[in-house]
Amino acid sequence: MAVLVLGGAGYIGSHTVYELIDKDEETIVIDNLQTGHLEAVHPKAKFYKGDIRDKEFLDNVFKKEKIDSVIHFAANSVVPESMTDPLKYYDNNLYGTMILLKSMVENGIDKIVFSSTAATYGEPENIPIKETDKTEPINTYGETKLAMEKMFKWVSNAHNIKYVSLRYFNACGAHKSGKIGEAHNPETHLIPLILQVPNNLRENIKIFGDDYDTKDGTCIRDYIHVTDLAQAHILAIEYLKKNNKSDIFNLGNGIGFSVKEIIETARKITGHPIPAIVSPKRPGDPAQLIASSEKAEKILGWKQIYANPEDIIESAWRWHKNHPLGFKN
Numbered sequence: 001m002a003v004l005v006l007g008g009a010g011y012i013g014s015h016t017v018y019e020l021i022d023k024d025e026e027t028i029v030i031d032n033l034q035t036g037h038l039e040a041v042h043p044k045a046k047f048y049k050g051d052i053r054d055k056e057f058l059d060n061v062f063k064k065e066k067i068d069s070v071i072h073f074a075a076n077s078v079v080p081e082s083m084t085d086p087l088k089y090y091d092n093n094l095y096g097t098m099i100l101l102k103s104m105v106e107n108g109i110d111k112i113v114f115s116s117t118a119a120t121y122g123e124p125e126n127i128p129i130k131e132t133d134k135t136e137p138i139n140t141y142g143e144t145k146l147a148m149e150k151m152f153k154w155v156s157n158a159h160n161i162k163y164v165s166l167r168y169f170n171a172c173g174a175h176k177s178g179k180i181g182e183a184h185n186p187e188t189h190l191i192p193l194i195l196q197v198p199n200n201l202r203e204n205i206k207i208f209g210d211d212y213d214t215k216d217g218t219c220i221r222d223y224i225h226v227t228d229l230a231q232a233h234i235l236a237i238e239y240l241k242k243n244n245k246s247d248i249f250n251l252g253n254g255i256g257f258s259v260k261e262i263i264e265t266a267r268k269i270t271g272h273p274i275p276a277i278v279s280p281k282r283p284g285d286p287a288q289l290i291a292s293s294e295k296a297e298k299i300l301g302w303k304q305i306y307a308n309p310e311d312i313i314e315s316a317w318r319w320h321k322n323h324p325l326g327f328k329n
């Protein structure tokens, strides 16, 4: 029986496919290649180009292949874009998931793990953030992911489907092989933007605000390596097979690093001075986001391998240094 990975040509999806294949799992990938890259799909995975909003297409894949579980990454995830084009997010993330669920119900597929986000919490009440903390998203992206979680809850209530929702904090780093890594266009994330400086693609990095109520005035985030995230999906599938129970888990390192600390670490790793310029705050940035991943550690048996920013940035640099233009080179 195979695992179907929706969005398996994207950043976190492609890394999860690499880990599945490493474990000799039969893996099928669906991606519409809107933001994903064909080059990121593991050569041993079977690939179908298509969109999760196309029910006939999904039905055909479920009928043709022997699939017993689904991992769902196929979504848009750029926070600022979600604020200027909210309907794109409702369409792809929410409507897309609704079509997927319809197809799963009709085809008798009953296990799914899907990507959620720290953005479901909004401004946190407590640090570290627990799964039981209040969820009040402050952007459309987080709102659509929270709505997806609720859709899963009610559909699972009515039909024989069990789900695990994984709320990622700041995904980063690249696969140890150096073959795949982060490649967004346009890039909005801190670490790849910083690494564009030593790659001579930008002159400096902008620090969005240095008067936050944090140790050095810059925002604090919980940076979690993409391979550690990938492993959590495999554990979540095992959990569903063993326990037949739905649940929600945070995935982070539980340690916060400031924007300035990340830039300093990148200077050390790359040996480049990486000039930084303090710029205005970006709207909608919470000062601090740090996960409690105790629940995932205890229930899923999840262990992070990349616990410090040096290792994370080193792995990202290995990828970006050799692929400054992402999969275009």
Ligand code: UFG
Residues within 6 Å of the ligand: 077, 078, 079, 117, 118, 119, 141, 142, 169, 170, 171, 188, 189, 190, 191, 193, 205, 206, 207, 208, 209, 219, 220, 221, 259, 282, 285, 289
């Ligand atoms: N930052 C800068 N300069 C930059 C880019 C980012 O100072 O050029 C800062 C941001 O203000 C933020 C931190 O670096 O404080 C991290 O920013 P990212 O854009 O890398 O990541 P976010 O924390 O904004 O977003 C991440 C995920 C989202 C998810 C969100 C949850 O990428 O998908 O966490 O809050 F929704």
